[in-house]
Amino acid sequence: QFYALFFLQSILKVDGYTANLLIAWSLLLGTGFFLVWGALSDKIGRKPIILAGCLIGALTLFPIFKMITTNANPALEKAYETVKVQVVADPASCGDLFNPVGTRVFSAPCDTARAFLAQSSVKYSTVPGPAGSPVKVVVNDKDVPYTDAKTSNPAITAAVQAAGYPKAGDAGVVKMSHPFDVFRPQVASVIGLLFILVLYVTMVYGPIAAMLVELFPTRIRYTSMSLPYHIGNGWFGGLLPATAFAITASTGDIYSGLWYPVIFAAITVVVGALFIPETKDVDISKT
Template structure:
């Protein structure tokens, strides 16, 4: 998330160009590369999770992610080593993507299998807070650094500090993960000698194959699109298209992210009462209908604030961002639970992680790049938003007809 927050900074440092738009596109493409390789990591580590257990995979993935993230903070820039700077940056993003592929999805399975059958949506919704908390932590760090340092100091070395501090997070994570217990579901599979790689079998089974598609297209893709629209692209849009001050945008992002946290937990709780499917469909439907108008309103309010500096315009921008967060919360709140509930225990880790990371990597991860490119191609700051809206419309239609309700599913099946 720190990498995404610094996309605007990475452009001139690693991809110098006379055209700032080209540098921004290159920076967003580098972020997207790490997302694209997530499915490879999910195939590798998801299969391992079905075979050797959920816990050992977590130790591998956190080590790979931690090492790659810390190394970003020590990279020389283009002015120092030339073309090797972006090559090394892309390489480290690949390692981040591979590790995230094994972590994301596998973490959902681990938590859900520990959650039991009661209030599973509420309990597992807390995992969905980690992305926003990552955004929050990185944004606060960057905001504090930018307020304490000059522009020259921040661009020279200040941007490296958040990557250096991740070393502390890595140490804490290693310490805590050593004490984790294997899930009761996997222990039961071990007793029955059913712990083997199921990746190929998943595609041979028609029902599992169908559910993998529904997870990819209807649940995970919708969540990824809304996450990157709300948590990543909205900040880039406010900084680059509307030209609001970066420090101000960071403060607005912090407020909307804080609002997202209780909204996500509420959506998870609500899915225990009315079902996963209705809550997810509500979030997708709001996205289809109101995503474009919300960004239109941001343009109007942003221009008004820049022209008159009215505090009411700023408050209104904050309300729009919080509203966008509520759409996201409705989709991702029940997501952890339904991701695991869709599949039988022996196939769960590999069957859930692959489509989920395909969606996060290929649909969500490339969204800021695609939307920004479409905006530049059509010379309209809102043109690219038709891409996520059309995708959400298709996924919502398919989900309404074919997505099963899973809230009462036994995880031991």
């Protein structure tokens, strides 16, 4: 739910207007399934549907997001598979890139180089260099001067684009000219994939309100529902873009940030299956 818009805009470089319309259409098509799964949970139980949504999501997020890349920015996908980029640096000079509130200032050349490449959606690997050696960026086995620029590095940008990475605004990136421009195959395919992600969301959120009410007795219900729910959504969900970007920047893989939602979905399946009771038949008037 939280990652798709971030991925479209920050990783695939889809313009904000198009990205928001794509998400809006997927939500419009999928919203009715909140009612479907909620009603079904009244018949078969809350747990099976919620845990199925989390499990299916954990198993399929990687292939779905790769298909989103294929359809939304095919040139990026091709470059991702064919262009080899390396950051060669003394391992002692490379730190972590976790910046949850955007206040950290990275000054080490290894960190600024990796952050710049990650922000440019360039796949790269970090190669250990000799102790004390300066940072070097290598694109398809050719050394590229690195000037330690934190926001712009024309030499690296030119090198990766010459090797095959698309420029901002290239024609191959999915783009919608108006809100109802949904019938072209490229646009429809991306909306369809996003719709699948929305289905996973509806499987969890359709039954969850009833389940949270049924989990707790009246005297502690409000606190018991609100506190963990908003910690989970506010902190773990709200920090997802920053955490996912830090993972992506550290590994050089645009898909590695998906491990964050995948791991939490998997944890939910395990904890839910082992420790959370089924609540469908709980009479909340007697608790």
